[in-house]
Amino acid sequence: MSFVGNLEVLKNEVINEEVFALTLEAHEADIKAGQFYNFKTSDIVYPLLRRPISVALVEDGKIIFYIQKKGTGTQLLSNLKAGDEVNVIGPLGNGFDFTGIKKPLVVGGGIGVAPMMEAARQLKESGHEAVKVLLGYREEPYGIDVFEKITSDIAIASERAEGYHKGYVTALLEEVLDAAVYDGVFVCGPHVMLKAVAAICKAKGVKSHLLMEEKMACGIGACLVCTCKIQKEGESDFKNLRTCKEGPVFPGEEVLFDE
Ligand SMILES: Cc1cc2nc3c(=O)[nH]c(=O)nc-3n(C[C@H](O)[C@H](O)[C@H](O)COP(=O)(O)OP(=O)(O)OC[C@H]3O[C@@H](n4cnc5c(N)ncnc54)[C@H](O)[C@@H]3O)c2cc1C
Ligand code: FES
Structure with a gap:
């Protein structure tokens, strides 16, 4: 059951020019990594x-x-x-399913790095030591300190910042999948990155789990603004599934990306 109501803001921290970290008081809930909250902003x-x-x-x-x-x-x-209060509904959506996963790989890009913090934390909590994490940024990385408290196995790519793998996180992904066998790639990032990750994983025979941050409107399954084309294995046609209800996590091999 989702919580609907006000939560107290405990902290609002500037992370960089674009990103801030908002800490809210918790409420009674079992939150799965990959789930989201719908925020009233005004x-x-x-x-x-x-x-x-x-x-x-x-x-x-x-x-x-x-x-x-x-x-x-x-x-x-x-x-x-x-001290302020903010009205939220959540947790919503399906979140990542780590059931039966023996060797997970966690991949985040841009603001999509954020939900992968909790994914890595929950994987560690469930017994996965030194979860491998690949992170991609356009500029200077953020959130590395958070991941370092969870795992020592982190590789970072940046398109512009010095001192990291130069370029896209997808290049790191190809290298890592060539070097070892993983049975699940859990990922969030921009649409183009998700599409590339899904294609790489499919080519290498690894299942990917994509957290799709599609545009939403109602957030409660009523307007169909947030649909993704999903074609399940063995089915001849795709279905339009709602990111806010049936998602936001979908199997990479089932997502039909628009060209
Ligand atoms: C499941 C999910 C999880 C998300 N998690 C995060 C997160 O952890 N951190 C973060 O910074 N952003 C996240 N986003 C994206 C975030 O919701 C949008 O950036 C935000 O709604 C933009 O609102 P705005 O009023 O600032 O921008 P505007 O561009 O003014 O928004 C206008 C309208 O478009 C919708 N919209 C615009 N961009 C998006 C988008 N990318 N996704 C969904 N709706 C959008 C807004 O809800 C609003 O209805 C997530 C989106 C989804 C669907
Ligand atoms: S946002 Fe309205 S159905 Fe998903």
Whole structure:
């Protein structure tokens, strides 16, 4: 059952020019990595629609979200201060299913790095020591300190920042999949990255699990704005499945990406 109501803001930390980390008081909930909350961003009519934000980390009594300032909704959330209250609905969506996974690989890109923090944490908690994590950024990385508390096996790519693998995280992914056998790649990132990761994993015979951050409107399964084309194995046609209800995590080999 999802919680609907106000949660207290415990902290709002600037991570870099674009990203801030919002820490809320926790409520009674079993949160799966990959699930999200729908945030009310204003007490007035505009912006009317809630904004979906993935859970980045669950700690004692706290839920942490990493949020990139995009437009009005996320800008309003960035103004929240400790002691304020924010109205949320969550946790929502299906989240990652780690059942039966023996050797997981965690991949994050851009703001999609955020939900992979909790994915890595939950994998470690369930007995996976030194989970391998691949992270990709356009500029200077963020959140590395969080991953370093979870695992020592981290590889980082950046398109522009010095001191890391130069280029895309997908190049690291190809190298890593060539060097060892993994039975599940868990990933979140921009659409183009997800598409590339799904293709690489398919070519190498590894199952990928994609957290799709599609545009949403109602967030409750009613408007069909957030649908993805999903073609299940053995079925002759695709179905339009809702990211907010049946997702946001879908098997990479079942997602039909638009050209
Ligand atoms: C399941 C899920 C998890 C997400 N997790 C995170 C996260 O952890 N951190 C983070 O920074 N962002 C996350 N996003 C993206 C975030 O929801 C959008 O950046 C945000 O809604 C933009 O709102 P805005 O008012 O600032 O921007 P505007 O561009 O003004 O938004 C206008 C409208 O478009 C929708 N919209 C725009 N971009 C997106 C988008 N990428 N995804 C969904 N709706 C969008 C908004 O909800 C709103 O209805 C997630 C999206 C989804 C679907
Ligand atoms: S956002 Fe309306 S159905 Fe998913």
